[in-house]
Amino acid sequence: MLREHEIQIRVRYQETDAQGHVHHANYLNYFEMGRIELLRANGTNYREFEASGKMLVVSKIACRYFHPARYDDLVTLKTTTTHIRGARLEHHYELTRKGTLLVEGETTIACVDQDGKVCRLPGFLLLEKD
């Protein structure tokens, strides 16, 4: 199972703010894209996963901002799974532009059922051998 995955993201105009760079909240959307593509690279389609009646919800985030991304930048996001167990998934994120670290973060994701009750991650997400 892949633990690491990289995607490239082109910064959209709408993601910037009047300070001229990406609004700090929008990096969280990039992180979400990163973990979804990591799942896809491992053969898991998150939309189908949700259709099965469970969903993944973010329970915790942390983020450090070093340098701003700007409109039209082509940035690279590396997403790493750092922990999978029980009902919990943890990821680490590094957003870079030509090798310079712009933003770094971590999320903890919980698996919940349709009533919002925490439940065990399905087997295919728990396979930790690589």
Place this chain on the structure above:
Amino acid sequence: MLREHEIQIRVRYQETDAQGHVHHANYLNYFEMGRIELLRANGTNYREFEASGKMLVVSKIACRYFHPARYDDLVTLKTTTTHIRGARLEHHYELTRKGTLLVEGETTIACVDQDGKVCRLPGFLLLEKD
């Protein structure tokens, strides 16, 4: 029944873009707030309406931009119902700052059921006498 309603909106930082003013897509969110508050002023809670199994979806918008709103502006949105009949609701919007017209628009809203099929607006929305 009220046909016109005004709300005040404080422009958020995240709604601006690198050009220094509100990104043009975000005015559509203001319009949506305007028509929801017009419904509320008429005694209709849109959340409860959706809970009843129907929903209102935007089928058409038009928008003209005259002057930009900027971060922290306190702008006034006047929403007017211009047409209610069958499955269709039409609104007109005028966004002003201290009397100056910034943005103007219209939307057509359709009532659909959970399968996305167009259906008649409920009776309380059709009452057109004032």
Place this chain on the structure above:
Amino acid sequence: MLREHEIQIRVRYQETDAQGHVHHANYLNYFEMGRIELLRANGTNYREFEASGKMLVVSKIACRYFHPARYDDLVTLKTTTTHIRGARLEHHYELTRKGTLLVEGETTIACVDQDGKVCRLPGFLLLEKD
């Protein structure tokens, strides 16, 4: 000069709303991506254009919504330049999923200087021969 360009867009989770599909305001961001990529395909980098002291602002939009896009859909946006003259650029947009038309729209873009005054489009944008 190319008058038509197609891009593919993967719908992001954050772009959806509680009705389960893309919020209607977000299609305007897709349109913006479409015209920027059309400019790029024609050799014009919009970021550099802005750095030259002029900018393009949206003065008018119209949009019809036929079918909703959903999370994780891979949709196709065809952007067509329909008019270039003086200070004005007009585009037409068709968003499709596997050949089905979801959303269709038009925008009028004006060229303005840093004071917001309308000014003539630069020569390289006015070249209309293909």
Place this chain on the structure above:
Amino acid sequence: MLREHEIQIRVRYQETDAQGHVHHANYLNYFEMGRIELLRANGTNYREFEASGKMLVVSKIACRYFHPARYDDLVTLKTTTTHIRGARLEHHYELTRKGTLLVEGETTIACVDQDGKVCRLPGFLLLEKD
């Protein structure tokens, strides 16, 4: 000087996602609104502050999500300044609905000049006596 301030926020439709509640990235916009209104309650207009050539940028955030906010919820955000010194401002945030804690977070804000260089907070922000 006030260290604590409360605002009420009505959840917008556009802020929700297909899971039916506020997308996790959007709470960061609420936090930003909270600290701007705390500044305003203390007599500081952030827009004027930016016009003076300095700006505040987020350098660090942390956020824990306990319960989701839903469309049309009227939520209460309490913003507390926990640290002001040199070039750094720290805030704590508690978002509640009818007394139930939904989301909790912290941000670290740095003061930078137009070149992005960290600089001392202006005097009026450093006054810590109340």
